[in-house]
Amino acid sequence: MGRQLAETLPAARSLFDRANSVLGYDLAQLCFEGPSEKLDSTVHSQPALYVCSLAALEQLKATKPEVANEAQAAAGLSLGEYTALVFAGVMSFEDGLKVVQQRGQAMQDAADAVPSGMVSVLGLTIEQVQALCDEARQPGEVLQIANLLCPGNIVISGHKSACDRVPELAEKAGAMKTIRLSVAGAFHTSIMQPAVQRLAAALQHVPLTRPRIPVISNVDALAHDDPHEIRHLLVQQVVSPVRWEDSMRSLLGQGFAPFWEIGPGRVLRGLLKRIDRKVAAEGIEA
Numbered sequence: 001m002g003r004q005l006a007e008t009l010p011a012a013r014s015l016f017d018r019a020n021s022v023l024g025y026d027l028a029q030l031c032f033e034g035p036s037e038k039l040d041s042t043v044h045s046q047p048a049l050y051v052c053s054l055a056a057l058e059q060l061k062a063t064k065p066e067v068a069n070e071a072q073a074a075a076g077l078s079l080g081e082y083t084a085l086v087f088a089g090v091m092s093f094e095d096g097l098k099v100v101q102q103r104g105q106a107m108q109d110a111a112d113a114v115p116s117g118m119v120s121v122l123g124l125t126i127e128q129v130q131a132l133c134d135e136a137r138q139p140g141e142v143l144q145i146a147n148l149l150c151p152g153n154i155v156i157s158g159h160k161s162a163c164d165r166v167p168e169l170a171e172k173a174g175a176m177k178t179i180r181l182s183v184a185g186a187f188h189t190s191i192m193q194p195a196v197q198r199l200a201a202a203l204q205h206v207p208l209t210r211p212r213i214p215v216i217s218n219v220d221a222l223a224h225d226d227p228h229e230i231r232h233l234l235v236q237q238v239v240s241p242v243r244w245e246d247s248m249r250s251l252l253g254q255g256f257a258p259f260w261e262i263g264p265g266r267v268l269r270g271l272l273k274r275i276d277r278k279v280a281a282e283g284i285e286a
Contacts (some may be wrong), residue, residue, distance in 0.1 A: 117181065
């Protein structure tokens with residue numbers, strides 16, 4: 001991940017070098033050579049995705065500077081909100097990476113404390129998924145909507161025991177499919193509450209400035225220009241559902257187009273096409 005960019009683009013290589021100084025380990029080697037099980041851990045995957053996404057942004061700046069210079073708004077899914085904020089000038093690369101490193105560790109620790117997970121449910125409405133959560137959840141358990149990605153694609157998150165009941169109940173409810181996600185735990189739920197205080201402490205010492213372009217928050221699908229509000233929403237994000245579909249509809253409603261996906265993979269373009277199949281979307285992959 002990110003290897004080709006680092007080998008062909010000095011600005012991308014510089015980001016990896018700067019990241020190594022912040023993190024205290026060789027992120028480039030981990031991204032390029034693995035092992036995958038170490039890279040997939042939340043502690044390492046969050047800094048890796050952050051740096052690789054910003055390396056891909058350097059590629060966009062180098063090959064299509066007009067796209068980067070004329071961008072009118074930005075958004076990022078979960079961790080991607082940090083890269084969007086760096087692009088918008090709200091925080092520096094190094095400060096953002098320091099927070100992301102602590103965010104990943106705090107979320108990993110919260111996940112390690114409680115057996116939990118996430119399940120993608122395809123083919124049901126929000127109301128049906130909420131009813132599914134209510135049916136699968138037993139007293140003392142958490143199971144709630146975590147990601148509202150696009151029509152018919154909603155991720156639920158909670159205790160492992162509750163997640164284990166989802167596939168059978170979802171099939172009975174008429175779901176097309178369920179997919180158990182390969183993640184450390186129940187992100188964007190109250191199970192992540194132990195991470196809140198640690199993330200708030202990490203963000204408290206990071207200087208934030210007003211964004212030069214609107215950045216849509218995952219929490220409420222709105223743009224905010226008050227640094228205090230942005231800091232608060234970044235903390236709340238780890239225990240709140242990601243309102244990605246609403247975020248994209250907000251941008252579409254304001255006439256923003258075309259869209260560019262910057263970073264590893266093509267998932268966001270796929271989600272966008274499920275929201276509006278006519279919208280133009282391109283990408284720069286890491």
